[in-house]
Amino acid sequence: MDIAGFLKSQFLCHLFISYVFIGTGLLVNFIQLCTLIIWPFNKQLYRKINCRLAYCVSSQLVMLLDWWSDTDCTLYTELENYTKYGKENAIVVLNHNFEIDFLCGWNFCERFGVLGSSKVLAKKELSYVPVIGWMWYFLEIVFCKRKWEEDRKTVIQGLYNLRDYPEHFWFLIHCEGTRFTEKKHEISMQVAEAKGLPKLKHHLLPRTKGFAVTVQSLRNVVSAVYDSTLNFRNNENPTLLGVLNGKKYHADLYVRRIPLEEIPEDEQECASWLHKLYQEKDAFQEEYYKTGIYPGTAIVSPRRPWSLINWIFWASILSYPLFKVLANMINSGSYFTILIFALLMVIVSVGVRRMIGVTEIDRGSAYGNRENKQKQK
Structure with a gap:
């Protein structure tokens, strides 16, 4: 292992990265709170400022x-x-x-300059998570409880709020509703059989209502749907902890641009269209497993330096108070104070790991299991 690889695997490096991320996030959250006074007077200025503030946080994960x-x-x-x-x-x-599919989605956004303004349809629980969840709240992210009878009105209102957004934005959506596991796939295919739908090998059945409402609400605002299918070479099973340890992965992302006018406006027809799309996605995935490539031209988009520059900027700002406090504690000679400081740093690291844990497959939601079982009753 080279020196760079050795350093990337060290807990102290992870601790410092966690400190910079949490410190930046909390400062950004506070600044976002202060920007609320702008909203009544200039909503578009508020939005532009919050796009830049959100980039300060989300780009740190893309930098990793x-x-x-x-x-x-x-x-x-x-x-x-x-x-x-x-x-x-x-x-x-x-x-x-995959555990890092959302991160690869953000990477896609970053390569084309829309990371700060990117939107997602996220579960309501995430809005209470410090740093990311709070950042999303100020960024007008659309949250849902995963109970459609309660969510429909809230989701539609949230989407309509984006119709006059001043920045180009991409709305990222996982139509499957939950991360793929073998157990969820088995239950999902039982539902497909009961409904007379073609079975999928590499995906769960898509949830059509949220997609249909998204298309309806953003029609004439959004130009196209980007059908994106992600895979990793050599049967890699990427994790966020692997990324944090500096492990290199090899991601392939297939993107089809489908003009929005090609998608039916009727909700039932839109649902049928989405099911057909997932059958095609399944075929692309199957072909990838056989050949190791997707259709289309392979392009390695150049990395933009801004995520790295942003991290260096915040690391420089936050390093001074950290090392000043550390130096004062060492000079004081108080082992108790040093112990408290060490415990705080460990808590920061654990906090980041817990946020990472929200995305881990083994700790994923039981949504697919529960909802699919109810649909079979």
């Missing part, structure tokens, strides 16, 4: 993938569509098979 772990991200797409990415509003449909 791009610059810390040096993960390769290859995009497969049509060249005529490539020139449009980042220059229009879009709904991005992502598969949900």
Whole structure:
């Protein structure tokens, strides 16, 4: 192992990265809170400021993938569509098979300059999580409780609020609703059989209502749907902890641009269209497992330096108070004070690990199990 690899695996490095992320996040959350006074007078200025503030936080995670772990991200797409990415509003449909699929989605956004303004349909519980959840609240992220009878009105209102958004944005959505596991897949395919739908091998059945409402609410605002299918070479099973340890992965992302006018407006027809889309995604995934490539032209989009520059900026600002406190404690000679400081740093690290844990497959929600079982009753 080289020196860089050794340092990336060290707990103290992870501790410092966690400190910078938490410190930046809490400062950004506080600044976002202060920007609320702008909203009544200039809503669009508030939004532009919060896009930049959100970038300060989310780009740190992208920095880990791009610059810390040096993960390769290859995009497969049509060249005529490539020139449009980042220059229009879009709904991005992502598969949900890996622990870092959301991070690769953010990486996709970052490569085309829309990370700060990117949106997601997120579960309500995440809105209470410090740093990321609070950042999303000020960024007007659409939250749902995963109970459609309660969510419909809230989701529609949240989407309609984005119709006059001043920045190009991508709305990222996992139509499967929960991360793929063998158990959830088995139950999902039982539902497919009961409903007379073609079975999928590599995906769960998509939840059509949220997608249909998203398309209806953002029609004439969003130009296209980007159907995105992610995979990793050599049967890699990437994890966020692996990224934090500097492990390099090799991601392949296939993106199809589908003009929004090709998607039916009727809810039932839109649902049928989405089921067909997932059958096609399944076929692309199956072909990838056989050949190791996706259709289209393979493009390695250049890494933008801004995520790294942003991290260096915040690390420089936050290093001074950290090392000043540490120096004062060492000079004081109080072992108790040093112990308290060490415990606080460990708590910071554990806090980041807990946030990482929210995304881990083994700790994923039972949503797919519970909801699919209810549909079979």
